[in-house]
Amino acid sequence: MEITLKAPLDMHLHLRDGDMLRLTAPLSAAHFAGAVVMPNLVPPVKGIASLGAYAERVRTAIEEVDGNCAFAHYMTLFFRPYSEEELAAARETEVFFGIKLYPAGVTTNSAGGLVDWSAAEPTLKCMEELGIPLLVHGESHGFVMDREAEFLPIYRRLAEHYPKLSICMEHITTAGALRLLEEHENLCATITLHHLLLTLDDVVGGSMRPHLFCKPIAKREEDREALLEAALSGNPRVMFGSDSAPHPREAKECCGCAAGVFTAPIALPCLAALFAKHDALGRLQAFVSDNACRRYGLTPPQKEITLRDEPMHVPASYRGYGQTVVPLYAGEEIPWRVVKDR
Numbered sequence: 001m002e003i004t005l006k007a008p009l010d011m012h013l014h015l016r017d018g019d020m021l022r023l024t025a026p027l028s029a030a031h032f033a034g035a036v037v038m039p040n041l042v043p044p045v046k047g048i049a050s051l052g053a054y055a056e057r058v059r060t061a062i063e064e065v066d067g068n069c070a071f072a073h074y075m076t077l078f079f080r081p082y083s084e085e086e087l088a089a090a091r092e093t094e095v096f097f098g099i100k101l102y103p104a105g106v107t108t109n110s111a112g113g114l115v116d117w118s119a120a121e122p123t124l125k126c127m128e129e130l131g132i133p134l135l136v137h138g139e140s141h142g143f144v145m146d147r148e149a150e151f152l153p154i155y156r157r158l159a160e161h162y163p164k165l166s167i168c169m170e171h172i173t174t175a176g177a178l179r180l181l182e183e184h185e186n187l188c189a190t191i192t193l194h195h196l197l198l199t200l201d202d203v204v205g206g207s208m209r210p211h212l213f214c215k216p217i218a219k220r221e222e223d224r225e226a227l228l229e230a231a232l233s234g235n236p237r238v239m240f241g242s243d244s245a246p247h248p249r250e251a252k253e254c255c256g257c258a259a260g261v262f263t264a265p266i267a268l269p270c271l272a273a274l275f276a277k278h279d280a281l282g283r284l285q286a287f288v289s290d291n292a293c294r295r296y297g298l299t300p301p302q303k304e305i306t307l308r309d310e311p312m313h314v315p316a317s318y319r320g321y322g323q324t325v326v327p328l329y330a331g332e333e334i335p336w337r338v339v340k341d342r
């Protein structure tokens, strides 16, 4: 069996900076036609000049490996109160995609995130008027399994208060988030590969698996099933966002393991295997590209990726530039692989 995907997109990707960027950006660019690049660097991307400079570093990192590689890097700003002038200027910036909001302290490198929602009002109003998408890490500071559920009322309030603002519920992990999605046209959602595959049992139910630890944490089997059904059904407001989040091996395999699962180089083969297993290969194109293109009016580079149901051996790690990152399914065999790209 084979499938050719047109312009696959990763709508939520961490590429980091420096040597980690040089290692990971080409791996995404090899399989995807574009990606929404997250701004949670240290310090975060909080201005148009730093967004432009980061976009340039992403482009350079990819060109260093493949000068002909067509890859659209859709860049994001880290949410802070922005003036109307700043937002208008951002919108005119070619690589700019939207603004990512992190409640302060909920995940990796989010210490500078939002504390006071009332201070966010003028910026959100202005984003609504200018048509700038808002992307949200929707977790509270509560009990780890309840954090997304506790954030849903905030999503609801945002959706009702800013009816024309396009709001993306990033990396949703619960059936409850999917129910909310159905209530408001201005909400959409990204779903990761790992949340389609894993539950909390996989992370800590047996021996502890640091490479499966991420935020939001994987939830219950019924949540995983609901997410899978939404992805397989071709729901137009559900899009693939890997949340591939590389951390150096030593930051994962230690006491105080960093949150993030690295999936970028195996995401498409794993998705093809999953969709094929559920007899839904015909709807993979919608999940990995068409829904996002329609929602955001994107015109990514014309890149075709063919996948086939032949085994791929996943490397034990990806190495380069002094960095080592361990992917999901490291050292294992997965049943599909990429056969060609152009």
Ligand code: NCD
Pocket: 014, 040, 107, 108, 109, 137, 213, 214, 215, 216, 243, 245, 246, 259, 260, 261
């Ligand atoms: C992400 C990271 O490492 O930047 N970590 C994660 O567990 N997903 C941040 C995020 O998206 O929450």
Ligand code: ZN
Pocket: 012, 014, 038, 243, 245
């Ligand atoms: Zn993320």
